Amino acid sequence: MKNEANHTAILLIHCPDEKGLVAAVTDFLHKNNGNIISLDQHVDQAEQRFFMRVEWELEGFAIPEGKIDDYFGTLIGRKYRMEWQLHFSGYRPRMAIFVSRMSHCLYDILQRCMSAEWKVEIPVIISNHDNLRDIAGRFGIPFEVIPISPANKAEQERRQIELLHSLNVDFIVLARYMQVLSDDFVAAFPNRIINIHHSFLPAFKGARPYHSAFNRGVKVIGATSHYVTADLDEGPIIEQDVRRISHKDSVQDLIRIGKDLEKVVLARAIWLEIQHKILPYKNKAIVFD
Amino acid sequence: MKNEANHTAILLIHCPDEKGLVAAVTDFLHKNNGNIISLDQHVDQAEQRFFMRVEWELEGFAIPEGKIDDYFGTLIGRKYRMEWQLHFSGYRPRMAIFVSRMSHCLYDILQRCMSAEWKVEIPVIISNHDNLRDIAGRFGIPFEVIPISPANKAEQERRQIELLHSLNVDFIVLARYMQVLSDDFVAAFPNRIINIHHSFLPAFKGARPYHSAFNRGVKVIGATSHYVTADLDEGPIIEQDVRRISHKDSVQDLIRIGKDLEKVVLARAIWLEIQHKILPYKNKAIVFD
Amino acid sequence: MKNEANHTAILLIHCPDEKGLVAAVTDFLHKNNGNIISLDQHVDQAEQRFFMRVEWELEGFAIPEGKIDDYFGTLIGRKYRMEWQLHFSGYRPRMAIFVSRMSHCLYDILQRCMSAEWKVEIPVIISNHDNLRDIAGRFGIPFEVIPISPANKAEQERRQIELLHSLNVDFIVLARYMQVLSDDFVAAFPNRIINIHHSFLPAFKGARPYHSAFNRGVKVIGATSHYVTADLDEGPIIEQDVRRISHKDSVQDLIRIGKDLEKVVLARAIWLEIQHKILPYKNKAIVFD
């Protein structure tokens, strides 16, 4: 696990809304000599819930890195019934990639990692098929084939979970992995599995959305990246985008055009994840972009 | 009914696909000294159906305007089992507008007519409420209030149909008319009623789509213009567009942002209609833009 | 001047960047029992300058509305060398509209005001031509024709400035006003004049941008709303948007398509202005959307 020197710390917070929350957090940082680089907050009026992301420079910060979580919890977090995550910019998140047969998202992700656009580790690529093994090999990344059938699904998912835990995986990307994950698998990685669905959800849930879009005669198609929850294609939406099509486009054209949407939308979601800019809450995602 | 000198004629054709269709039509035009200005064609492979739009200059065309339909039908149309429409650029289509309480689409439409962006006649605005009467008055357009209740719906729709027929209306625009039309009404104007729905269909059909979009946490909202058929929000889609939103946007923001989508998407659909660029077939619309 | 009860106050701040700025402002609000509704901040690293917008509820706030500016300046503002604006949500900004011959932006603006989408006053519409007088009349808004020629420009602009001052105008919207304002006029309303330019700046500055776009063969056209400065089409950009075109579109098509861009982009800029979400600084605009 290659980690770099930490330069900044990031707090992602949510809690019941009340007066003085921003003041409390910024006062905590200021008193300890923290220089805020960016600060975003949001209040969900319906839920009466407060959300915040704050990033500050560690250089000169009075509290040692290893004690920030403890101090923040004691002085601020528990007082306001906060749930919070603390991240450091120098840590390289460990991302597992699940694929099936299509290579467009996988290549796109690998190119971004190789060119240092993203600072992530990829400890493993898992597939239910063998045919993308070569690609993983070209990039020197372990490739595990774990075939799934209705009969062996529970057992194979247990193998996957063990492998992911043994590799200290932080989050999982389903890069056009064509299997539905069981509730048990999802429960093992809550809001830590990012999927790309090839439609602008909630339109065209489930299988073969491009065929459905073609049959409906829509004039735009889309792609949606979201966290996976127990409800299929119903998890918090992170990012969506669309492109215009016309009656001239066949289903094959939609699939071709859609691939570009899929890889770009998925990549934006991963980027937001590794910048710690997403706060999922219930069935929505606050995206501090 | 102000009509201008005709400059061009437009044929919209569809028929079973076979060899030689473009040659037959263009040969017919060429032999009669017609200068083609634009020509678009499309073959729906699944339906094995041919679609075509061709526009040519009337000046110098050998067949008098009043006889083109007859000649074309005899020499070409029936031979190939075509269904066709013949339009002349000098004719100003007669468009009825249905509204309820919201003014944004209505103003937008009226501005385009007044400024001569569109060459249409508006013989009547029909509403189930009185509150946009002033706007119609400012523009000198007859405004008929025909209130609809479950009890009187059938009778009131008959009044509407009579009025529309008496005014020789060519097509109807539902500019955020908040009533569902009965099957009988729709059957009286097949593929001649254009609606604007405030979502990117097929997502969020039916009532209160912005509330549904907010609750789902989507990152784009949209609007869809389509022909009205007996199946609610299932008619052929003419035009769609979307705009990005974020977690910061309340339902009220979505409604405000959506209004701009609605009026622009509806206006594009009307523009295509009055240019005779749309060929609806089954549940889809071929749009020759 | 109809004003409504104030519900919230808004501070727009910029100052040299240093530690503790967010803490200082939020502490000031919190100690005086202010409930923050939204807070955005930004640091321009190159300029080492801090920007902030904060909005809080006035109900229960310890400092009377009339004294907030004084207290803030004394306790916070001058200490950190801030420049700040204080706004109240109940105040209806006074917006003058300048037009020439085209009506699309004007209608669009008036519809938004009449339907209460925007809460603004329009004390006057000023034009160098008479032909939109009827529209102003329909909406009951004073319409002043002030013709401009090279010979009388200086004098007529002085008349305009006097009129605008006498009407306590807060900001000016150039809704396709086809005159270049003199430096003196611009200096009288610094960062208070919003223009809509019919191209995606910096492409196609100056006159006839649609003709230039057509001649260049671009595949997208755009519109740009910006503050007017002494440098033509070089002021801080507030909002831009584009739409795809094709080789089929004539210059007339570009003009028609572009009108929809112009009115929507201008409307978004005005909305941001009346929400006090824009902080122009040097040649850029921070937009807290």
Place this chain on the structure above:
Amino acid sequence: MKNEANHTAILLIHCPDEKGLVAAVTDFLHKNNGNIISLDQHVDQAEQRFFMRVEWELEGFAIPEGKIDDYFGTLIGRKYRMEWQLHFSGYRPRMAIFVSRMSHCLYDILQRCMSAEWKVEIPVIISNHDNLRDIAGRFGIPFEVIPISPANKAEQERRQIELLHSLNVDFIVLARYMQVLSDDFVAAFPNRIINIHHSFLPAFKGARPYHSAFNRGVKVIGATSHYVTADLDEGPIIEQDVRRISHKDSVQDLIRIGKDLEKVVLARAIWLEIQHKILPYKNKAIVFD
């Protein structure tokens, strides 16, 4: 050179506009038992020039593939002073790729070729640097380093031209090749060099467009794919697209966001090229999409 069975033939035509052109071409195809799959035409009114793309099935076509060009020229082409290209769907175009140091466009192109999204041959990748050699190697494509300096430019370009000719290259893609080609080089491949420029031209021509965009404070950035001509960044535009940015985005963010635009816009242009859907004429490109 792997070629597949030809299924369709494609004619790209332009000539002075006159009556009967569509009829002449479609009659030629029909009389020889050609089944038209798609037909697009366009008349540039200003230039009085006619453009056409027609694709038909070769199965059953009366004229042998090898004689179509001759027959068409004799019977139709020369009669109407046409310039035309004849393509066959089974031929795999030979595309050379020029790169410098950035890998995002290269990976994107190679993924599309490897996954059979595109049917092209890549006989060579040429670079002025060595650092992408590994990527070429992973995909088994010859990689030639031809360093360019002011002193050796003329000579090195001659080497490039010889190499490209010896490999029977049909067209060249500049996938972020950071060298300006000489007029001589461009003249050797007229309208056969496709570049991706990292701005929405004509804004931000030349070097460092993201820096210029940042300094200007634009709210959208773009990318432009165009044929290379002797005038830098002035060649016929094939495709453009944009993405919204905000004041929060640094130059580094623009570069990162822009990469996604670059690769997608370039890929669309290449797709259009290999489908033979582009007809450049003077400084514009007719794109039959």
